[in-house]
Each structure stands twice: as structure tokens, then as C-alpha cells.
Amino acid sequence: MSIPRLHLDEDLREGAEVEAAPGQAHHLGTVLRRGPGDAVRLFNARDGEHEAAIAFLRKDRARFAIGPRRRDPAPEPELRLLVAALKRDPMDWLVEKATELGATRIQPVLTRRTVAERANAQRLSAIARAAAEQCERLSVPAVEEAAPLHRVLDAWDGTKLVVAMERSAAPPLREAVAGLASPLALLVGPEGGFEGAELDDLRRRAFVVPAALGPRILRAETAAVAGLAALQALVGDWTEAPGPDRLRAGATRG
């Protein structure tokens, strides 16, 4: 059986014991059929990843005994996703895939043509956490409550914001992002695109980088996932050769 990998936002120090997060006891005991003494791995962006063992397990409570660190924390290039709020299934799918692709923050936005009025940030956060555990990243992307796009833009910190636009309105992505580097963000609009006034507003903002994502009409969730992958491949962390193995000597693999 593979060793469960769990995100835990507590100080992880070898030799300490720590309480599990809500839901982890149930997941370990009932779903994964683990018990006291079984190995787990605990991680967060601040402390990296540690070996650990289940010290105590009941239906609704668990404690872990923390072992050696097996992976050092490492900075993760910032890649934020702003996406028009979608219906539930495509949004769930998107959050999972965006997490696999290294998004560091997911902000659902409301525009004139968005189909959904809100996003269930709590449920989406759980999806992001599970995806982060599966894909072996150290951080979990923050998933925000949906907010109006203009409000997000008015509060923006100036990070370069790549905005997916129709092909006639923007240069190809590769050209648009040549020379750019993290921190970066990607904005994907709703089906049917942005309205004229929204596009005018976007184009006026100095941090906006218009970019075309090919000659086909993309569903919003496809544009978001494809756009993230393309950014990572062009200028993001897909371009990095593997560094020195961040697994510490003696750490067991797999």
C-alpha cells in the first residue's frame, strides 16, 4: 500500500506529536483502513514534508508522531488563476487540474456573462487539498470566494495578468509572454467572452497582457487548464531541469 500523503498546516518538527486536521481521522481509518503505527507523510509549504506515523486513531480524532524531514521546503513560483465562476462540475474539475498544474491561488470572478453566481470555496478548497496531496506538491492553492472582476482588478498588486482573448484581438500566447517570469496570473472569461466594456477596462490596465489561445473556441475550464499548462511550459516551472534531489539522504522513496 502506498503511504498516504497529508497536508497539515501545523509546525512539523521531528519528535513532536500533532493533531490531525478535521476529516483526516475518518479518511485514514475508514477510507484508507490504516491504524496506529502505520506510516503517513505530512507536508506543508513552510516545513516541507516529514515522515510520520499514526500515534492515535479514533473515528473522529487522530494524532501523528512526526519523524524526520524527507523533503525540504522550496519556493514555488507564483501562478494565480482568475476564472469566471462556472457551474459545479466544470469548476470542480478545473480546481483539481489547476492544482496539478501548480496554480498557487484560484480566484473565481463574476463578470457580466458568468453563468454561476458563487463558488463554494470550502468544497473547492477540499478538492484542491486532495489534489495537492496526490500530485506531490508542498503547497495547497488558496481558493477564494467569488468576487466581481472589477473589484479584484481594482485591488490588484500589479502582477502581470495574462488575459485570454479571441485570436483576432491579441498576439499568440508564446509571443505575449516571451521574457515574462513568475509571478504571473491568468484570467479566463466566461463562455461568450467578456463584454466590450470589460475588454476596454482590461486593456487600460498596465499589468494586463492580452494573449490568444489558438484558433478554436474553448470552454472556460478548458481555456483555464490549457492556459495554465501552456504558461508553465513556456515560462513556468515546466521549463526547469530537476534540481539536486530534494529528498534528503536516507529518505525512502515511493
Added chain:
Amino acid sequence: MSIPRLHLDEDLREGAEVEAAPGQAHHLGTVLRRGPGDAVRLFNARDGEHEAAIAFLRKDRARFAIGPRRRDPAPEPELRLLVAALKRDPMDWLVEKATELGATRIQPVLTRRTVAERANAQRLSAIARAAAEQCERLSVPAVEEAAPLHRVLDAWDGTKLVVAMERSAAPPLREAVAGLASPLALLVGPEGGFEGAELDDLRRRAFVVPAALGPRILRAETAAVAGLAALQALVGDWTEAPGPDRLRAGATRG
């Protein structure tokens, strides 16, 4: 109401009448509530896209009166996807997204670790057709029956085959495909990756281009969609500026 766009693999000539394909009559009449005289658009890769109107519509039969061509045929860069056969839901999503991303052929392959033993090519073809109609491409990707990977490779025509591998085993994708161009293909293996013997076999083949897709573990369907997007963005049709408007003068937009 937007004008339905339908793929029809028949000769499309202005002034001619043509029978609808199976299922289109039901889709038009029952699902989309259209009737005789209503506008449609008919397309295929050979003839481009024509204006048309419903000439005759019953529950199970329809005929179209073909109008002027509104979009010329244009060559589409070849981009094939070979992917380890997946369970039904992820495979359905993948075929839809791969179609939006311009895949021209989808070949499910069987490897030592594949989770599914077959792929329902007929159902997947229907998904591909619907996605092609929605995303406004002129061709519909062929979806093949699942076949053993070694057999597909033994019959391969030498097209450069980008193979997604672990980061420690291959250069970053951007580096791996620098200077490459269509025709291209992408091979994505099963969860857990290829077995050693399969990797050895792949590496021995002159047309194989090993490439790493970033530092995170990707689900197979994520790797396929992300890999296709990244290839299009790096060296494929996402890099093309829009050409002269392929809509003919007088064609109505939208």
C-alpha cells in the same frame, strides 16, 4: 438562438440537398427545437463550412438545402494523441478537451499498467464530433479502438512522438520540442507510468522524443490535456497569428 453547426461527411455543394447523418434529425427537432426553414451550418474538413437550411425534418430523418460556403477548407496541422486507456469518465473528458485543443487523431493504447482494457470508440467518436461542432474546427478527430502500445509503435510511420516521462528521465518539454513542427504526436502513459521494459523499448525508437511535463505527478488525463496545450502553445497552431479572415465576403458572423 445560435445557428447549429453540424459535421456532415458528405459532399457539400451550394444548391444541392443532402441527407442528415443518423441522430441529427432527433438532435435538431427534439433537442434544439428547430424546424424546416431554420438555418444550420454544415462542415467537414474537405469542403469547409456552408450555410444551409433544414429542408425536411421528421423524428428520424432530415434533409438540408445547402447554401453558400462561408468558410474555406484549410489544412490542419497533424497532432496525434496516444494515451493509455482510461476509465470512462476521464476518457470522455479527455476526448472532449483534446478535440478543443486540436488533436487530429486519438489512439487509446494498452500498456502493462493500463487500468482499462478497451475504449468505446463509437461513443468517444460521438463526443469528439460534438466537441468539434462546438469549438468551430472543420475536422473531427478520428478515435481509434484501443490497441497494444507495442503494436501501434511497430506500425508507426516515423512521426515525431513526444513521450511524457518523469522529470528525472527527460528534458523539459520546451527544450525537447525546440525546432520541431507538425506532424507531431504525444504519448501519455498510465498512472504509475511505463514499466522499465516499455521505457527501454521507447527509448530505442528513433522517432521518440522524451519530454518532462513539470515537477508534479499528473493524472493521465491531465498530462494528455496539458501536454497537448503545451505543444500547441510551443510549436503548434496556438503560435499562428490569425491569417486572412477565412470567412468569405458576405458570410454572416455568429
